[in-house]
Amino acid sequence: MARRSVQFWRIEQVNGDELIRPFPARRIAEVLRAAQAQGTDRHLRCADGTVLLAQAAALAPHPVLLLDRVRDSNLPSIGDSAGRRKPLPLEPGDHLLETSYFAFLPRNVIAVLTSGNGPRASRLGEYLGGMLGLEPGLVPVVREDVEEILTRLEVSRFEFALPAERLSGKLMEGEWADVLDSASRLMSEGTFRISLSVGRAGKAEDKQRIRDRIQQLIELFRRAGSVEHFDYVVAEGKDSVTGEREVVDLLKERFIAHIEVDADTFNDPAKSTAEAVAILNQQAKANQAFFARTLPGTVGAPDVDSIPEIVAGGLAIPGKTGAGTAAAGRIPMETAAEETGADHEPVRR
Known part of the structure; x- marks a missing residue:
């Protein structure tokens, strides 16, 4: 099978x-x-x-x-x-x-x-x-409430991981394709993990600019159509409505x-x-x-x-x-x- x-x-x-x-x-x-x-x-x-x-x-x-x-x-x-x-x-x-x-x-x-x-x-x-x-x-x-949560999320971190043997720019498009292609030349074994975060230092407007950019990269990632090849894909941030911290598992919640x-x-x-x-x-x-x-x-x-x-x-x-x-x-x-x-x-x- x-x-x-x-x-x-x-x-x-x-x-x-x-x-x-x-x-x-x-x-x-x-x-x-x-x-x-x-x-x-x-x-x-x-x-x-x-x-x-x-x-x-x-x-x-x-x-x-x-x-x-x-x-x-x-x-x-x-x-x-x-x-x-x-x-x-x-x-x-x-x-x-x-x-x-x-x-x-x-x-x-x-x-x-x-x-x-x-x-x-x-x-x-x-x-x-x-x-x-x-x-x-x-x-x-996506599953029932993922889209709603992501719309409200003031993202502070986006992270994913996949086995090195699956590294290929063909899984993604645009900037992500370049990242995965470069990573495939660096390693052939183990696990490749990347994490993007807003960080603690900097002015509020600088943090918002970083947050907006991470949101754009998350959207590109979600549209790639190859999420199932990854082992771990999460977005984390504050819910702008409830004020609670949310961690959204995009791998499990994608339909x-x-x-x-x-x-x-x-x-x-x-x-x-x-x-x-x-x-x-x-x-x-x-x-x-x-x-x-x-x-x-x-x-x-x-x-x-x-x-x-x-x-x-x-x-x-x-x-x-x-x-x-x-x-x-x-x-x-x-x-x-x-x-x-x-x-x-x-x-x-």
């Missing part, structure tokens, strides 16, 4: 605007399925060189997408019983695929079944931005389900997809009451007209007419990237 985690995120914005309607996930799944059936290239090269590839695994009861990180360099080796190393037996044109599974649930919740090397949740936003002109803003779903899966099943591409869909559907059912109690509902119908087709050499971009109907027109992919603000390009093979 192997341990996997299911993370829960909520789509709060699309292209910078608040999302009140249901996210058009089924339409996206249909577009990807049609592109795959037509043999249309769906690879996307991100700004950092990562290549992503998506496909639809299910349309109902919840749309499920597979998102692969495509690797054709720096590949691992395999070894026999005596430890002799040899290259992976890949045929010409084959690539290594590292997969995460995304299920789109009611209330704009996304359940993400992850593995150690599969793309993080934020990569889905990059893919949808580059391929379809969508930029969903994701926020983690993540840990499950045991059959490792052999997940090594089989055909079986792994069916098993992943079943796991995500089960998680959707098990947590339906929690989402209904803690998350806002949606209003109206999804905006399916805003989702273009994926066509060879570019996108069929729908444009809104005065009557509000969609008029599709093809434009080159380079122009599409400029108009949607995407800094990605498709990989043509």
